[in-house]
Amino acid sequence: MQLPPADRTTSPFTGFTRAHWEVAADALLAAVEPYASPDRALYHLPGERTSWSGRLSDGLEGYARTLLLAAFRRDEKALERYADGLAAGVSGIWPRIEDRSQPLVEAASIALALRLTRDQLWDRLDDGVRQRAAAWLGDALTAEPWPCNWELFPVTVGGFLAEIGHEPDASRTAIDRGLERIEQWYAGDGWYTDGDGRKFDYYNGWAMHLYPVLHAWLERDERLLELYGDRLSRHLSDYARLFGGDGAPMHQGRSLTYRFATTAPLWLGALTGRTPLTPGETRRLASGALSYFLDRGAVDDRGLLTRGWHGPDESVLQGYSGPASPYWASKGFLGLLLPADHEVWTARERPGPAERTDAVTPVGPPNWLLQSTRSDGVVRLHNHGSEDVRYDPYYTRLAYSTVTAPSPSYDNSVLVGDDPSRTDIEPLGAGDGWVASRHTAGGGARVTSVVLARGAAEVRAHLVAGAAPGTPVRVTGWPATEGVQAELLPVFGLDDALTGVTGEDATLFVALARLTADADPVPLAELVSVRADEHGAVEVRWSDGETLLVRLGAQAVEVT
Template identity: 45%
Template sequence: MRSDAMTSSPITGWTRETWAALADRMLLGVRPYASAGHARITLPGAAGGYGSDVDGLEGFARTFLLAGFRLAGEHGRDPERLPGLAEWYADGIAAGVDPSSPERWVRPEEHAQAKVEAASIALILDLTRPWIWDRLSSSVQERVVDYLGSVVGDSGYPRCNWVWFRIVVETFLRSVGGPWSASDIEDDLATHESFYREDGWYADGDERSFDHYVGWAMHLYPVLWSRMRGATGDSGGPGVLDLAASRQDVDRARLERFLQDYLRLVGADGSPLIQGRSLVYRFAAAAPLWLGAFAGVGKPGQLRRAASGIVAHFAENGAPDGRDLLTLGWHGEWRHLAQSYSGPSSPYWATKGMLGLALPAEHPVWTAAEEPLPVERADGVSVVHAPGWLLSGTKRDGTVRVINHGTDHAVEGAQVGDSPLYARLGYSTATAPLLSTRAWGNPVDQSVALLDVDGRATHRAGMHTLRIGVVGDGAQRAAVGASVARARWVSADHEQRDHGSGRPGETRDAAAITVVSILRGSWEVRCVRVDSLPDQPGAVSLAQRLRIGGWALADQISVQSVADEPPARPGARVRRASLESVISAGDGFDEAGVHTDDDASPLGTHSATPWVAGPVLPGQWRSVVVGLWGEPEPGDGSALQREPTIVLDSERAHIRIGWPDEQWTEVELPPAPVENVPGPETN
């Protein structure tokens, strides 16, 4: 490690030059796939769901983000490895907006995806104004305005992060004397505001959609937009409303609060939480960390350590690949991770995570020494109220776990299938939800489900959150979450377009399932009760078994099942290298096993999930212990492998837990949930 890296980057070894070299390789890597005039960059692979014309526009616009960051951070000077960078992209703009060019771009009124890409183009034209926009000929500028101006008054923007695409485009147009609408921007800002929940968290739309879009969209655009020339009162003439002034302090405070939670969601190995849609954007997850530096919130050294850790995690695991290209996948290529809107150029939204390069080398975020992540400092237990998450990070293995009692990419009472990306009970930085067709239809990993006579599992999306909080202080601190779901079987159409949501289909109700999670360290104690539905009391008789699944592990070679000898009670465990997943049942369970699935995880070809099962016993509380841990040193897991001691009193609805470190937690379980069971009428 170089001396400058030792001084400023003692944890990751990544300096600004490391970042710049990666960015330049990525920009050079796409050039062989550019059209003659540079307007389209169509990367290798099957065309995306929107066709090759959109793919080519995405390739230009999303790499233009990175080119713009490089130019801004160098004050307009060409990077040594990329002479003529501004001119290369300026040529592409001229060809893209020329209606007579064979490379012309799909227009926003022709295809909705062009509205997304138009925002990236407008954002970077504003950021690099002296070096690209100001040097375009007047005729090209007029064509750019004509291309972007078609969004004004367009009512076809979905109610989600898309509102920012129109805001950004019209704000740029305002700054160059083009058409824009104050009512459009005001309406879109009001829509954005309606998505705010609490503690710095937004939902990506009206549903309970909490994922990486909170950072790389719902926080990113307000911060960058406020710095656009068209967002300030000195643009557009005297007396024109300063669009951003009234929001800046609020947006900064919300970002600061969000980052407190977000930093706790990054694993020591740099992995972001593997949850939510558009995971092919990979290290775009670093974007909100750089926003902290732009907004002047957070500790610069810790922000950069987290961002460098995220990008390094992917760079060291095959992304970009040997061609310096980003493919559809997580580490390597794995097309099952893509949504139906993803094409071969889509992964380049990852360049948002390289936003820090827009800040010059002398900025404190680059000069401050790296500081450890929360998970590197100490074990921590906390909660995030908006998405209904319990968090536990363990220093010894650097793993962050999330137990989910409030996120499903749906609304309460929705009658859809579970999306593995959102509705599972657990997510982590070391595991991924299973995403095969089998997993979408028949949940096993991180599930509590009733099985019918054919072995089909129920779904839980649309659940009602009962409790999210912390009990105990200091060493006794534990997180507690609870939810109740109207469990039902769903016969979903697996051929529908996949935007990450649970899939609709014909449903058949089963019962109410209440789940309580007590999380501390590497362990979750999961309490479960099945009750008949008040409107369909006989439906529970259709359920043959109750099955509870633990953490799914995946590997390219194999995942080892580990047998307990002799088994003290039903339970199973699986191991991948030094990572271990275990589930152990209390009274009322009589069966255990390991569910295997191939080509179901972005982390490896072969996956294995431990599970336990037992008869359906309505009205009775039962408990299982679910564990996930890694061993940094061989044999250093003896304390972890001592399972918590459970004293469950079903009649009193009370549980007492003795943890492996001899601390104790007591929790009162919720009463019969009849009045809280969400149904279709709440949707």
């Protein structure tokens, strides 16, 4: 991908301007064209099909997700090609939208693209094509979604169909039903779970906020925009902290192959005026993420997005990750809806949170602790409240970062009797420099955990109860990664191999941990000292003299 020269005047951190985003969008669109069917209704990108859908559905996914990119780009020539594909697709080629089927997902991208480019695409179609397209999309109004972010796909389709006057009553019913259903998953302070339970991840940004806010904005509904826009603004206060100084998003949650779709809520805040971020900070974070992935092999030598994180990587895929799935990254180009003279494009880049100062920030609803260090730009997420065992290990580890990926050897875990499982996570609170939770492990043992953080240093304490006396316990820390130093030192209850055994009662295990990209860090033992006893009391003294007393119990954690 041949990008324009870096502009270090306007963009001192990334060198990227709007021109870089335009060139990237154009290159991605050009690269998929050889894989379009002769009628352009399907895009059969190379790679193994998923067991989730099938060849037709995968081809539809390729059409819909790249159409969304063309819509954000507002590329007349590209939209003409997609108009041809739409006419063919709704004439019997595309699979029907049925309950919990992949075409329901793709219908939302198609409907949103048509709504955003109505003057360029939809209004220029023949009446017969419009009627068939509306009828095909109309099945989304009554198709039952999976009980998660899928509830917003009928909302998005309904918004477009209501606008063009197709089945207005059914469209409004689908909109109201979907928006009502997601209310049960709003956890407060700008955070949703992705369905029942405690599934907190990037679906907050590229689905749970994106569709309602865009719907309200396109509807010009000030009441809805105030509701969903205010939630988005609050969310962005936390969300901006999930990006490292090198531009990397946090490596946590599912569907990570969407990569720079993580930038969508950043642009969305600027587009709707619902953001706490300055224009220069918004562009710095978004351009940093795009640059991060383009520099690390996200696009192969054919110009196609691969299924992975940097390059191809099966470890980040799910059963629904087909050849075209990565093109939900198109959502990251939402910023192109902003005109070239908008201040988000013209303002000088400003540093992101990870570049401004060392910070240890609790995030309430997910019960996370975000720990960033300015010297190396690394952001660490201590997870004491997000869980979805279907997609382990991207939810169930104790910690994640912007420079590491979960390893097969169970990093950041407590293994009770060699069992690494972590289920039934119960948040026990988060505060100034600490976060705690309790979970089930080792065939029924309950582990109460707390981490205290300062700078890059961490104190990790685990109280294991309910295991038979003599049960082996092993504590693991950060995975080894090139260019990053990971440390884990035993403090109490653990030998030099970070193993111990349970006693007759609840047993305490304490370790010091650190993940740093600094070349010559101060020895960890000089930053913090710890004393602990078998009753679950841990005294932590930081090098500046501040002392905290932690009491771990079977039911609660107290930090004073």
